[in-house]
Amino acid sequence: MKHASWMALTVVLASSLAAAQSALDVWHLQTTEGGKAVIQNAVNRFMKANPGVTVNVSPTPNDTYKTKLKIAFGANAAPCVFASWGGGPLYEYVKSDQVVDLTPYLQKDQTFYKRFVPAAWSAVTFDKKTYGIPAENTGIAVMLYNKALFAQYHLSPPKTWDDLLKIVATLKTHNVAALSLANKAKWPGSMYYGYLVDRIGGPDVFKNAVLRTNGGSFANPAFVKAGQMIQDLVKAGAFAQGYNGLDYDSGASRQLLYSGRAAMELMGTWELATIQNENPTFAKNVGFFAFPSVAGGKGNANDVLGTVGDNFYSIAKSCKTPDLAYKLLKALTDDQATQDRLADHRLPPVKGLTVTDPLLSQVAAFVAKAPSVQLWYDQDLAPQLGELHKDTSQALLGLTVTPQAAADQMEALAKKLAK
């Protein structure tokens, strides 16, 4: 026993010393079989092309990943290459001088830089410097709906907010909830708020509030009105019962769709692939449309909320071989990996893709004609503000805070953090 453990320890030490010569760690959060395979295959190709280099890949599920990454950076044990959503949380790492600025690499490598959809870079660009490579997917929030139910009650996808409220009323008379929402984790409900703010005030209202430019403020009337409209929707009985306690990760919102108890769900386009895997019969019935426009609002009805890139890959400052890590970033997003992702029902943010999947090509068309792509609020905001935004948007949906108070709370914290 004693001998065995010493032996094991020696072997571990020896192997870690050997690996230290040129080993790269990659941490990511693609935990589906397809997602994991794409990355592992790209890594295997990279190792074949670079003999003597070992790459260790660790996939971790979403929420655990966030915690794990944070603790690793805090303990100076960061991996060379790591995935993130860009936005506010990545900016925290950047501000703490933990992430390699990729701008010099990309300036020398224009052909590579120009492969990607321009909108993809905004989530990883801070102070005109770029800190990540967009890789995995395009995920935008759309309104999924049950076509059969709509046909049954002679409904057509709503173009405006008022149309939506009419549909809510019609479905209510038939004992069907218009909207399914599983908001225990608070980010699903946040999508309503983000879209309404855009439709009411246009994309600049949020940008100015975040950057504290042009007199921007989270107490801007557009935010207050968005909160009011969410509460109107709740009071109209639009949401299926339980919406603030249901768990999205356990499929509670989809269960309501499958059973016909709810007709629509506002969710990221990854939900389409999930439904195809989970319930292929029902998937034939699913269509989607853009979030409705608001009468008198400044926002373009083609603006989208979501992410072009979904996961972005960055290099930690602590990495001893940043040039090699950059090579690996290119391998993770090369043509083969892009094709593999397409085959896995995902839409990497690369120009000139031939998309055969009808739903995916519809998503691609949405992004192509979008004048503005706003990253998810909870990912775009600095972590403290993001947390408060999630709290206040859940409270708005639960009718436990007034729209004005929610907006004021956000503004008060934004002011405090800007000091």
Place this chain on the structure above:
Amino acid sequence: MSLISKPHTAAPTRTRLHQRQDWTAAAFIAPAMVVLALFLLYPLVANFRLSFVNWNGLGNTARDVGLSNWLDLSRDAVFLRALGNNALLAVFSILIQLPLGLLLAVTLSRASRGSVALRIIYVLPLLMSSVAIGTVFRDLYDPNFGAINTALRSLHLDGLAQDWLGDPRFALASVIAVVCWQSVPFYMLLFMAGLSSMPDELREAATLDGASPRVIFWRITLPFLQGTVRTAAVLSLIGSLRYFDLVYVMTGGGPSGSSEVMATYMYRTVFSAFNIGYGAAVSSAMFLIVVVAASAALRLSRRYQTEV
């Protein structure tokens, strides 16, 4: 603190033997003390020091902010509500778990056929992981498809079918119910252990004197168990103030903070909001609250001690 009482003699002069024994004892205790200092005392002090800085947990960016985290905490409505929820959890835990545990222990300790099977059944919740329990009850509570509402509707009690975890009025109560379900067996075992050390002669003598089972319980069993009850109450209090797991799994502290407890708030502050200093203030405050509450409870319970 020797267990064997020494004969009362004049205090002996300390012999060499004694001294050597002291050194030996110290040598045996030292490793445990080192581990305690390293893994308990040091983190505790380090955490306290963190509560006076503003830090996102990444790199050398910590800024000294003096008492501002503590001042913010004293005015933080979310924290105060969480503390109130912990207090409610403590009160209901003590009022529900202890009596139920005692009832089961007294019932099951009267040896009878089938009681072994019952014991095993009652102990089962204690053997399951909290995450699994939370997941199962989350599904039972589901307002649309869950067993609870389905049962109520089939009994035509639609008015009682509530949104158990998504309605701020019911979320905390729904979680507390599951916490009690999970914890009762622990107190049952504790009381059974206490009962097993009760001499049979006591009960036999009382029965011969014509005491009814009820009188025996109130006059003999309960006084005999008072030390155990006291321990159980303090354990329950401390556990309630530090509670985390089922709340995190079932509601995440929501909706709108209605089931937030101090530990879930601390977790969110540190790991979602990257606000390490403030999270450290929350956990340090938790520590102080637990220490004060536990020592107050011990003192109070000693005051009402009766001689057996």
